[in-house]
Amino acid sequence: MTLTLNIQGHILRPDSGEAYTAxxxxxSDLSVQPAKLIVQPAVYDDIPRVLAYALAQTPPLEIAVKGGGAHSSTWASSDGGLVIDLSKLNRVTLAEDKQSVTVQGGALWGDVYEVTAKAGVDVVGSPLWFVGVGGFTLGGGYGPLSGEHGLAIDNLLSAKVVLADGRIVQTSKEEEPDLFWAIRGGGGQFGIVVEFVFKTHPYAGPFGSGIIAYPGTELENVLKVIQEWKTTQTPADRLTLNFSRPAPHFKPSIVILPGVLHDTDGARSKTVLAPFRDGTAKPVLDKVGPAPDMLTVSHAADAAMAAAPKRLIIRGTFYSDMFPALLTAVWERWVAFTEGNEDVRGSAVLWDLTSPAKLAEVGVEETALKLREPHYWMAVQGRSTTDASVGAIREFTASIVQFVREKNAELSGRDLGWFVNLSQGNEKPEDVFGANLQRLRQIKAKYDPKQVWRKGFVIEPLAE
Known part of the structure; x- marks a missing residue:
């Protein structure tokens, strides 16, 4: 097999033991599928050889690409096909002038933050260290620094892509501009991005990070506080609002996870978070302190993640504002679902509240991301401790995001559609890509007419 592929990387098969299993x-355990082959390229030139081998089989092998493997679908896995696992291509290199950072396609955001933290610079990335740079970026890239600097795709300077025909091309606004447009929000349908070059920014820390938690009985008051807080929110202030049942009592709780940039000596956190402590809503837990860098922030949820059930389905969508009627209705549905079945009480709902003004400065035609009006995103994490309840979490996550989309449209007058990175693949393409779908189909026909890339959110090439 090695002689057939003639590559420098590793080839794993079902008889490869623990390396294959790992x-x-x-x-998510629900994302695991038994691949016929897993190839871990060591250099970019390995990938065209792997593609040629897979496509030469009769019938051709299904090809999946794995970056971080954080998505809860099977997009990065294949049942009986070939997985190109980019984990060995994880080098991160900061430019000498510290104005940009080059990141290989198999890197995790933790790999990036290790480099940027040492150098005293920051980059728009994921709030979680284990998320892959590739998938996160190709879907848009909403991160803790997006309030000040926009999305990851808005900070992408160039990329190196392995195309379906085996060519390796450089792409930017000047080189292969159609391809560069498509990979900024169009998902992984146009090639394997093996290298990203991101713009860096001056150090944004220290970061105010931690947790403020309330009993579920305080929901109405917490929503009042948030509505007031939003009137003074700056691009340097963000919140994630969670509906969850923390151990050991598993009572319905409202959890605020703050992210305060430039929090020197904790002074900004004290001011920014004062409304959550002034008595309107009464927290039962208040533990917020300074974190020195994004690497530390990205590991904040490690303990909770380690204890969470691994049978996981995540779906999400966009919303226009923190409408109390919307959040209260979702709260009631979530409480009822997690109350009635102990297997699924690890399920949670989260609402991101990052200032959207910066991302709205980019025109909808400038990247493949369809949504550029001010908006936020939310996600439903369906978790089950048993196989028997997997169907229930699938149904629950799908029903909640559908409800959020419809209720938000009713309250705002705008149907915002779906978020590609929080989709499962059975949504309508026009609801994911909007007015940009036609151009994406044209670019798909140009770069992947034979549909080699059929994992992820599939875009059909435009017929001639």
Whole structure:
């Protein structure tokens, strides 16, 4: 097999033992599928050879690409096909002038933050260290620094892509501009991005990070506080609002996870978070302190993630504002679902509240991301401790995001559609890509007419 492929990387098969088993693992146990082959390229030139081999089989092998493996679908896995596992291509290199950072396609955001933290610079990335740079970026890239600097795709300077025909091309606004447009929000349908070059920014820390938690009985008051807080929110202030049942009592709780940039000596956190402590809503837990860098922030949820059930389905969508009627209705549905079945009480709902003004400065035609009006995103994490309840979490996550989309449209007058990175693949393409779908189909026909890339959110090439 090695002689057939003639590559420098590793080839794993079902008889490869623990190495094969380890390479199959994903963030969700429900994302694991038994691949016929897993190839871990060591250099970019390995990938065209792997593609040629897979496509030469009869029938051709299904090709999946794994970056971080954090998505809860099977997009990065294959049942009986070939997985190109980019984990060995994880080098991160900061430019000498510290104005940009080059990141290989198999890197995790933790790999990036290790480099940027040492150098005293920051980059728009994921709030969680284990998320892959590739998938996160190709879907848009909403991160803790997005309030000040926009999305990851808005900070992407160039990329190196392995195309379906085996060519390796450089792409930017000047080189292969159609391809560069498509990979900024169009998902992984146009090639394997093996290298990203991101713009860096001056150090944004220290970061105010931690947790403020309330009993579920305080929901109405917490929503009042948030509505007031939003009137003074700056691009340097963000919140994630969670509906969850923390151990050991598993009572319905409202959890605020703050992210305060430039929090020197904790002074900004004290001011920014004062409304959550002034008595309107009464927290039962208040533990917020300074974190020195994004690497530390990205590891804040490690303990909770380690204890969470691994049978996981995540779906999400966009919303226009923190409408109390919307959040209260979702709260009631979530409480009822997690109350009635102990297997699924690890399920949670989260609402991101990052200032959207910066991302709205980019025109909808400038990247493949369809949504540029001010908006936020939310996600439903369906978790089950048993196989028997997997169907229930699938149904629950799908029903909640559908409800959020419809209720938000009713309250705002705008149907915002779906978020590609929080989709499962059975959504309508026009609801994911909007007015940009036609151009994406044209670019798909140009770069992947034979549909080599059929994992992820599939875009059909435009017929001639």
């Amino acid at each position: 390479a199959l693992r994903r963030n």
